[in-house]
Amino acid sequence: MATRAVEVVYRGIFQRTLARNIVRQIVFAARKDGKIGTAFGRYSDSPERNGIPAKQFAVVADTALELEESLAVYEATMVDVTINVDDTMCKGLESWAWYGLQPINEVTKPGGTLIVTSRQSADALLEDIHQKKDPYNLSIIPSTVSFSGLWVFKDDHTDMRALGAMCKACPELVSIKAMLESVQEQTGNEAKVASVQRAFDRGTSRPVEPGEGNTETPFSFDMPGWKTMEEGLVIRAQKEGTGFRGGEGGYTPGRSETFKKWSTRSMRPVINFDTCIKCTLCWLQCPDTVFDITPDGLYDANMEACCGCGVCEAVCPVPDCITMVGEPEFNDNSSQYDAWTADKDGYNKWMTVLVEKQKSETRTHGFHHVGGYAEEIAASEEA
Amino acid sequence: MATVQDLPQITGVKNIPVEEFYNSGHRTCQGCESALVMRLMIKAAGQRTIVLGSTGCMYVANTTYYSTPWVVPWMHTQLGSAGSAATGTAAGLASMMRKGKMTQEPINVIAFCGDGGGVDMGLSAISAALQHDEYNLLIICYDNESYANTDIQASGSTPWGANTTFSPTGKDIRIMNTKQKKNMAPMIATGHPNMRFVATACASYGLDFNNKVRRALTIGGPTFIHCIDPCPKGWDYDPKYSHELGMLAIETGLWIQYEITDGELILNGPSRAIAKGIRKRKPVEEYLMRQGRFAHFLPEDIKFFQDKVEETWEKWWIPGLIPITPGQDD
Numbered sequence: 001m002a003t004r005a006v007e008v009v010y011r012g013i014f015q016r017t018l019a020r021n022i023v024r025q026i027v028f029a030a031r032k033d034g035k036i037g038t039a040f041g042r043y044s045d046s047p048e049r050n051g052i053p054a055k056q057f058a059v060v061a062d063t064a065l066e067l068e069e070s071l072a073v074y075e076a077t078m079v080d081v082t083i084n085v086d087d088t089m090c091k092g093l094e095s096w097a098w099y100g101l102q103p104i105n106e107v108t109k110p111g112g113t114l115i116v117t118s119r120q121s122a123d124a125l126l127e128d129i130h131q132k133k134d135p136y137n138l139s140i141i142p143s144t145v146s147f148s149g150l151w152v153f154k155d156d157h158t159d160m161r162a163l164g165a166m167c168k169a170c171p172e173l174v175s176i177k178a179m180l181e182s183v184q185e186q187t188g189n190e191a192k193v194a195s196v197q198r199a200f201d202r203g204t205s206r207p208v209e210p211g212e213g214n215t216e217t218p219f220s221f222d223m224p225g226w227k228t229m230e231e232g233l234v235i236r237a238q239k240e241g242t243g244f245r246g247g248e249g250g251y252t253p254g255r256s257e258t259f260k261k262w263s264t265r266s267m268r269p270v271i272n273f274d275t276c277i278k279c280t281l282c283w284l285q286c287p288d289t290v291f292d293i294t295p296d297g298l299y300d301a302n303m304e305a306c307c308g309c310g311v312c313e314a315v316c317p318v319p320d321c322i323t324m325v326g327e328p329e330f331n332d333n334s335s336q337y338d339a340w341t342a343d344k345d346g347y348n349k350w351m352t353v354l355v356e357k358q359k360s361e362t363r364t365h366g367f368h369h370v371g372g373y374a375e376e377i378a379a380s381e382e383a
Numbered sequence: 384m385a386t387v388q389d390l391p392q393i394t395g396v397k398n399i400p401v402e403e404f405y406n407s408g409h410r411t412c413q414g415c416e417s418a419l420v421m422r423l424m425i426k427a428a429g430q431r432t433i434v435l436g437s438t439g440c441m442y443v444a445n446t447t448y449y450s451t452p453w454v455v456p457w458m459h460t461q462l463g464s465a466g467s468a469a470t471g472t473a474a475g476l477a478s479m480m481r482k483g484k485m486t487q488e489p490i491n492v493i494a495f496c497g498d499g500g501g502v503d504m505g506l507s508a509i510s511a512a513l514q515h516d517e518y519n520l521l522i523i524c525y526d527n528e529s530y531a532n533t534d535i536q537a538s539g540s541t542p543w544g545a546n547t548t549f550s551p552t553g554k555d556i557r558i559m560n561t562k563q564k565k566n567m568a569p570m571i572a573t574g575h576p577n578m579r580f581v582a583t584a585c586a587s588y589g590l591d592f593n594n595k596v597r598r599a600l601t602i603g604g605p606t607f608i609h610c611i612d613p614c615p616k617g618w619d620y621d622p623k624y625s626h627e628l629g630m631l632a633i634e635t636g637l638w639i640q641y642e643i644t645d646g647e648l649i650l651n652g653p654s655r656a657i658a659k660g661i662r663k664r665k666p667v668e669e670y671l672m673r674q675g676r677f678a679h680f681l682p683e684d685i686k687f688f689q690d691k692v693e694e695t696w697e698k699w700w701i702p703g704l705i706p707i708t709p710g711q712d713d
Contacts, residue, residue, distance in 0.1 A: 013412070016575065046534070046535055047532055047534050048534070049411060049412040049444065050412035050414070052412075053624070081711075096444070097447060097448070097449075099450075112507045138571040143642065149548045150616060150675065151619065152619060152675040193656055224449060225446065228706050235446065235449055235450070237453055238453065238454050240402075240430075241402060241453070251402070254454060255406060255407050256406060256408020256451075257408075258408065258449065258450040258452050260407075261407065261408065280397060281396075282422075284396060284399065284589045285586075285589065286419075287411065287415045287416065287418040287422065287625075288407045288424060289405065289406050289407045289452075290407060293401055305407035307413050308413060309414035309415075310414070310415035310621070310623030311414050311623055312412075312624060314624060314626055324623070334611060361408070363620065365621045365623065366620060366621040366677070367619050367621060367673075368620070369672055369673055370678050
C-alpha cells in the first residue's frame, strides 16, 4: 500500500477554514517527502451548513498513478488517520446528505489513529465513541475546541497542533521534518512551526481494543432507491402534531423520522422550569420546531431535534432560565421535563451544578464582535 | 375573485396557533432565520395551504433526498419562477373548482423565494404574477442578502461593502461590493397598481409577521411580503444572535418595517417609533461590528453606511420607500 489518506471531520462553516488548512498543509508537506497528494472536500457536504458535520480529505501517494487510482473512489472508505476537531462529534455524525448516524471512527482503518481535539479524558470520550470490530489508536490533542466563521478565522494554532499530532501518529504519511519545513515555507511563522513541533513531542496515543467504546447501535434508515421512488418524485408529507405526546392538552409537533439533527449540536439548552414565566418566546423563535408544549404550559425542548443554536437562550427574558451547556456533559437525549416532573429537587440540584460549571467552561460558537477572537486566544493562553 | 379563508388577526403572542406545519428535520444552519420565516408563515396560513418554493436554501436544505419538514403540500419550482408557479397554481385551483373536479373551497397559495430567486432572477415573473388580480396568492421573499445556499455569492440584495465569495475583501481593495442593496418592496408597491397589499417584515417580530401573512392572504388578489433574515453562515455571527440581529437591523433604521394597504402606508413597530421621533435610531456600527462579513470595515466605511441611513430617513420623500428628494424648483 503506497497510498495513504487522512480525513478531517469538522463542524460545517465553523471549522471549514481550519479543516482546509490541515488537509492543504498535509499535501504541501508530502511534496517535501517526494510524494504527491491532493486535498478535497466531500462533495455531498457542499453546500455546508453551520454546525452540520462535514469532512475533508487529504490523499498522499508515492506516484501520480497510484494517486489517480485512489481518486477513482468517490469518497475514501478507509483512512489511516481520522482527525476530529470537535469532540462532541464523537457521539456520531449525521451529515446533511447522510441518513442515519455514522460513528466517528467508521472509516478509520484497523490499526489507524483517531485524533480528537478535546479537554476530556480518553475514557470519557470512549463512552461516546462507538465500538469497532478492529483495534485502533486514540490520540487526544488537549485544547479548547476552535470555532470561527466563514470570513474571519480564529488563528489559535489548532490546525498546527493537529498536523503535529498527525505526524506522530502516522509518520509513514508525512515525516515531521517535511511538515516543519513546509509549515515554515507556507506560513513563514516561527510560532506556528513551534506549535507543530510541540504537538509532535507531546503526542501520545492509547490503543483501543475491539469492542471497546459505546455499545449502542447507531440509528439508520432504509431509503428508497431511484427505482422504488414514487412517481413524480413524490415525498410523503410529515405527520401532523398531536396533544402533548399524543395525550390531552399541550402540543407535540410531528418530527422527521429520517433526519434528527441532534449531531449538529455542540451545546444544548438546560431549562429551569421553576423560573419559566411561559412567555412563549423560546418556542416562537425556535427555527427547528423543537419545543413541545406541556399540558401545564411549559416548554420542553426535544433533544432529538434540537441543533443547539442557542436562540432560545438569547431570547429568554428571565436570567438563567435557559442556559446553553456543553454537550460533553450529557450521555443521552432524554427529556428534561420528565426528569423535572419525576424529581424536582434532584433536577434543580443537577441543573444548578451544570450551570455553575458552564460559567467556567464556555464553548465559543463563532464570531461575536470585531476583535473577539484575539481576546479569546489571549484569555485561553492565560488560563 | 375567489373567496378567501377566514384568518382573523392574532391579538397577542399567547394567541398564536400552536399547530405546526413545518416540522423539525430540515438541514438548515443552526439558528437559521429563514427556516423560522417558513415556520411562522405556515403557522399563520394554516393547513389548507399550498406552498411553492423556488430554488434556494429553503428548497435545498428542506428537501434533501426523500425527506421533508413540510406537513402541507409543497412543490419545488425553478430559481426564477416563484411568480409563475404561484399564478399557475392559483389558476389551476380556480379552474379545477370551476369544472367541479375539486370542492369549492378557498385554498391559500404561497410562493416563496430567496433574494436570489426574488430580487435578482425572479423579478419579472413576480411582477407578472402581481398583475393578475383575479387570483389570490402571496409571494414571500426571504432575504438573507446573498446566495447563501451555494456559499454566499453577492446578490442584488447584498449591502454595500459586505464580504461575499464574489466580493472578497483584499489588501489592496477593501470594498469589493460597491453596489447598494436593491429597494425591493417599494419597487413592487409603486409599480403594481392592481395589488392591494405589500409589506416588509422580520421573523424576529413573530407576531407582526404572522399578522402580515394573514392580512396578505385575506385581502384578496396577489400580495407580496419582503422579510429580512439574518443568516449565521453568510453574515458570520454566533447563531444565537439571529433574533437580535434582526431586531438591530430595524432599530438602526437600516430595515424599515411597514405595510402598504390599498396605497396607504403604515409603519410598524420600532420603525414607527423612529419615524414619530419617540425612539432614536441606534448607530449602525452596533449592527455592522457584530458580523464577520463587515469585519474589514474601517471607521470611514461605517460612516458611509451611517450617512446612507441618514439620507434614507432625512432626505427621501417617504423615508425608506421613495429614494427621491424634491428637486430645486419644488
